[in-house]
Amino acid sequence: MKSYRTEQDALGEVRIPQQALYGPQTQRALENFPLSGTPMPCHFIHALAQIKSSAARANQQLGLLAEERCQAIVQAAEAISAGRHDDQFPIDLFQTGSGTSTNMNMNEVIVHLAKQQSGLLLHPNDEVNLGQSSNDLIPTAIHLATLQRNPSLLQAISHLQETISAKGEEFADLVKCGRTHLMDAVPIRLEQEFSGWSAQLEDARERIQHSASELSPVALGGTAVGTGLNTHPRFASLCLQQLAELSGVMLTEAPNHFAAQASVDRCAAYSADLRGLAQVLIKLCNDLRLMNSGPVCGFNEITLPALQPGSSIMPGKVNPVICEAIIMLSTQVIGLDTAVGLSAQSGQFQLNTMLPLVAYNLDQSQLLLHNACRVLADKAIAGIAVNRQQIAQSLSRNPVIATALVPRLGYDLCARIIHRAMEQQRPILAVAQEMSDLSEQELRQLLDPEPLTRPGTE
Template structure:
């Protein structure tokens, strides 16, 4: 392999001649052969957007020659178009704060810019990774800025999918609104409920999670770019921060805001923790909903079997014809990963010391992965599961009408103790509540129809009493 020699403050090192990365990236590859994992593509795009904006602002204020700014900008656009992604070679687990990743980006943009000027890679006298690409910047303000931007851009993809999930659940709620079923608490029979009411509650939960994530997205829009090394703005032009955000707003359509206190924006990763926490809460609710769907679909002959989930693939290598709730199982596993990622983010967020939190690379990777896998998982869950759920209305109603919990409707007319005796006899003799009430002539047929109508028991009211609310 042809090599070129580059030099940094630690000495010289050989770099592959055709590589756009440089000596500091090579050192990072040698020092951190840890996981083979790389920063998310949105993180690459976010930091490149910052570099592009910085080059343009530094030219606007007279600090960077226009011809150098031009080639850095063109180089940035090449990367933003999806090219040279294999040149971002630094492992997720790297030196603190993301310095290795930041320099990897600086070197790639510098070497591509050098080529655009007709030079050879590594000729940093033409375009320098530090002096030109990294002008007015420090890893300490660039990395947290890019981390927040990447998360916000990824949330722009997740939030519409969450809305689609809420809509899908709402549509099922409407479709199943007239299907009577037995409620269950403690996994025991409870008073009747309509299947549509269960799905309506799922939609409401998703809506609440969506609101929390949207709030977290807004907190990510506050950026500390321009703080440079310690949040003091050293080596930046007075107009740098405001002008850079103007470019970022124009390119992304997001109303990025300047952090009121640049020190706070560098010391604290509260918006990252807030976002990860909101995703964790979503994951917890999704697990619960998936578990409900799996339970309601259990069977088909020895379980609840009140609903049928779409069959997406065979469920067993040994049991012919077996079909599993595969999409719900997949979403469960994704949610477990998100919860684990949140713990990692939490530990990293609390590890900040004085002017900097050096654990940002691991929090960035975990947060960005959580958003991406939730987005992808929910897309297919909606399409391949929720949209195709069907209900066994007859089975649902049979359970509702045979439930011992119908006795709760007798509390007002017979009292709790007498109603409990009805339940005990019904269980002992394997009869329904209505059959026992008839046998013991506790109510007339008209009263039975009025008080023990399962459909009426799914709405507020006093069984057997007239509605005086109107």
Template sequence: MRIESDLLGTMTIENNVLYGIQTQRAVNNFPLSDKTLSQYPAMIKSLAYVKAACVRANQQLGLINDEKADAIFASCNNLIDGLYHDQFPVGMIQGGAGTSTNMNANEVIANIALQKLGHPLGAYQFMHPNSDVNLSQSTNDVYPSAIRLSILLQQPKLIASLEGLIERFSEKSQEFKHILKLARTQLQDAVPMTLGQEFAGFASTLREEIKLLNQLSPFFYEINLGGTAVGTGINTKKGYADLAIKQLACLTELPFVKAEDLIEASSDMGAFVIYSSALKRLAIKLSKIANDLRLLSMGPRAGLSEINLPAKQPGSSIMPGKVNPVIPEAVSQVAYQVIGLDSAISMAAEAGQLQLNAMEPLIAFNIMEEMALLTNACSMFDQHCVSGISANHERCHYLLDNSLALVTALNPFIGYDAATNIAKDALSSGKNIKDLVLEKGILSESQLADIMQPEKLTEPA
């Protein structure tokens, strides 16, 4: 054990841990959930990138000696490489606007550096978490900069999983392109279309979301690093902010720039609000598609049953043979959770006061949860559902032939009034449209066959 001290007194710390007294206080103070910083590697790496950029800027300005700077930089690289992530036990939801997270990073980096320099853990007279690792910094510029970077680091994984799902829908659209079926509006019979067109629509609507996310990600390139506590840059040397941001851009190969107004940027949560809103939009679209697939597959004997979803598990403890659409159901539940997280982000963003938003930890936590949930949901949807969907060709054909939808297709050829009368007769007699048209001699069999060609029913004339 070792004894560490801070403003509030002393505390006994286990001697084999790399964090210190301020981290331990946070662990004691915020037992809110089992979601700790250690479970968010992108955030830890982002903090390390920011700390590495700051120490190089301080070194260039002559504010820290080369030995300390090199030890801090090497320690940050260890974290970037995935080492020591188990040393971040602070809860993601915390009071203090992220100070506990920043100090967890400061203490871990300081203790790794102390080991590299041959000193025992906690020997802060040789490497101090605040005076050295946090030099020229505040939680209020380090933390929001790291959150922005962590989102940028996670986005490629989300987009890759979304691209995989889009590709699967596109493949199915080709597989089903010749299968005529009945389209529906307001859950009522509408007009003919192909099953391939329906699946192509799923791919297209999701493709829009990739475009939107890529358009929004540059909002996170503008950061307030160097603004320290409230954006005035107190406790920094002139030119530090520009140097630190240039170093961060170099280390991450991302085009970070200094915010035009560091005071405004220190309290503004607008980028998080709009990005979370885009994630919510993606979630809503995924749930709509999931619900469509559930409707199209419902049955299998007494529903639409136009498609078959892959059977993933027995569906009932009492009904033998029942198989439920569990994957689409799970996708919709993810969507509802993301919608709830987005609402919490909106409330937290609104709760900012004066020069800081103390609710930023909740914003960070919820956005990372949204991204992780959507990444996993897209992969699950792709691999465990969409890839295994098959079409019931005969069922699609039967439902189309026995609907009134064909009347709309005949409208340009026989006129609205005649088409209306055919529809009435079909409803009262139970006969299908084609049989009635032939029976009444309105069109010949060859004329009807020509009109009923799939490309004439599903495309502009």
């Protein structure tokens, strides 16, 4: 039979599971918000614990917290940030909009751990939360957690870029039909097609890197409404110095605390750039799916790795499952960004009250996109095989290659040549020889596909 203990907060007595490290405010939140069953991300909880540890050290430096009490907080917070107590943070992400429930969850767990480890009885508000408010602490933790995960995302994007570039170099000599509006167009080298994807990813990576740099200013020091009530004037700067040493992330105190606490504009900008990466991945995967389509009735230009049977009813069918999964994932990221964008509108007066949702969605988007880039690179791009015969046959039948004759014959005559070749299902070279005064040798030179992919070169 489950045993309970009774603790008291400002609203009265609360029954709490005997083995729980949290206290009454956490228990109330668990009872108040049985909504999704999804707690705040562990990565965010670890970042929040790092700030608590740094805050204790700052308050000890300021003479506001005795050394032994500071060390008790630090020891407990370090255990939390190391992931040893993740199960003690069960509050639903859909909770009070400031994240106060999660902040108090952290304070209460630190109090109980400190009592276990050192025998000291700390106060969750007066000591663990000294100089802080959920209103400046939670936004700061969002920025910290996002910046901590950002390098691994950038590395994953680079890995995908490098895999695409390496695969493209394998096909440097291969010319294929270009396509616009999904219709035949002038020739392009497969390497050039791959380079376009790589450049899109590089642009997305640079945008994410830039918007991440805009997350450095944080709300810490503003306390309740941005005025800094009940905190030491030097608290924020000292805490952020300690945090830089602990986390390796350099944050700065926001120049205007009222903006920092009333808005999540910088988070929304970062999320929008994550959405931009998701859009690139969708375009890339759709191109791959079309190029892989077939094997008989589609483009059949490439073959993606066969990873699993594709149908429960059609034997032998293999589908582009990685591309489909990445498209779904990227669509989800776009949805997460939409929610962040709507959250950015919810900064009434001195506080944005959608902070837990912003924290969760940024964490999920980063995680999903990181995994998407890795999986797409390793399970799809790296194993692409090219169907050279199919590509050559399609290119040889492409009438739009007559575009290369426009400088010599003019647009109108070339259009007539193309239409006749298509109607009669004959090669462009033969029809052009009939309808123009160019020799076969000249036509072969002008219609050679490879030089057409390198205009302006000798």
